[in-house]
């Protein structure tokens with residue numbers, strides 16, 4: 138039994154001003170025909186899986202329910218978090234709810250905001266990983282890195298577990314988001330993958346490992362899910378607010394993957410991108426002859442390597458290069474494409490002036 142768990146509770150602030158607290162990145166149609174959440178689910182078509190479990194913030198319940206309906210997933214499986222406590226607790230809630238009726242499914246934990254170009258390769262990696270997860274490993278999908286990115290966790294592979302092209306390795310170590318110099322040494326060594334943030338393990342195995350390393354998180358999630366209410370009229374599973382607020386905040390990477398002795402890595406080479414910035418979105422978008430990626434009503438003259446996205450008003454740009462211009466109803470972003478990580482300065486400013 139393979140149960141996809143879709144983590145959809147992030148804020149996606151690096152894609153401001155399109156991505157907002159009320160409408161974060163995973164619910165936007167940024168690439169492809171559907172929203173990123175919808176793409177995450179439809180990408181699984183053809184695999185032998187249970188109906189996916191989506192875990193998101195309570196505020197986004199109608200958005201998620203509507204987006205699932207649009208792709209004919211009348212999921213009764215939407216867990217609502219009253220507050221965000223990061224991915225370790227989110228996966229714990231999903232695992233606890235998955236074992237509630239005495240089963241112990243394999244969880245395929247996916248982020249709701251990634252782009253994957255090569256679906257057959259992705260499906261093959263999932264099928265490749267499944268027996269390892271069934272045997273009690275915590276499998277992480279490792280992306281062959283193309284540069285010293287600092288927005289990703291890194292996995293140093295250990296021993297090869299099999300011969301052949303698909304590959305599977307033990308994990309020597311896990312390093313969450315290193316600095317640039319460190320990342321460069323990792324790339325040079327050829328021994329590292331990017332952590333895709335996608336995992337596969339048995340529900341009970343995850344809970345056991347979480348209990349070893351973060352018993353406080355496990356205990357808080359057990360209390361929060363024990364007093365869960367399922368909405369009769371809606372498809373939501375509501376987690377107890379007071380109990381979940383008391384849960385410590387941590388990512389699955391820090392809380393479990395870095396510490397467990399049973400981690401392993403299955404390489405994934407499938408055109409993966411976590412679309413963590415406007416330049417990453419430019420990279421995966423279709424471009425014109427001058428390498429401009431354009432959405433909406435845009436006029437260009439002598440412009441190249443730009444990303445321009447406009448909701449309503451027409452945008453005209455002349456004699457510019459390497460610019461990102463994002464025009465929404467109430468805000469316009471103009472930023473150098475090599476400085477897009479600094480969007481967080483804008484978000485910090487807005488938070489401090491809210």
Ligand code: GDD
Nearest residue numbers: 144145146147192221222223227248249289290332334411
């Ligand atoms: N339900 C829920 N609740 N989902 C959450 C929460 C939460 O509190 N926090 C984050 N998420 C979801 C996000 O929506 C996203 O889909 C996923 O979990 C990962 O969270 P991010 O906040 O995007 O993590 P990251 O990108 O900084 O880092 C992780 O992903 C990288 C790859 O994209 C790490 O796993 C890195 O090691 C990894 O390289």
Ligand code: MG
Nearest residue numbers: 248250411413
């Ligand atoms: Mg991310």
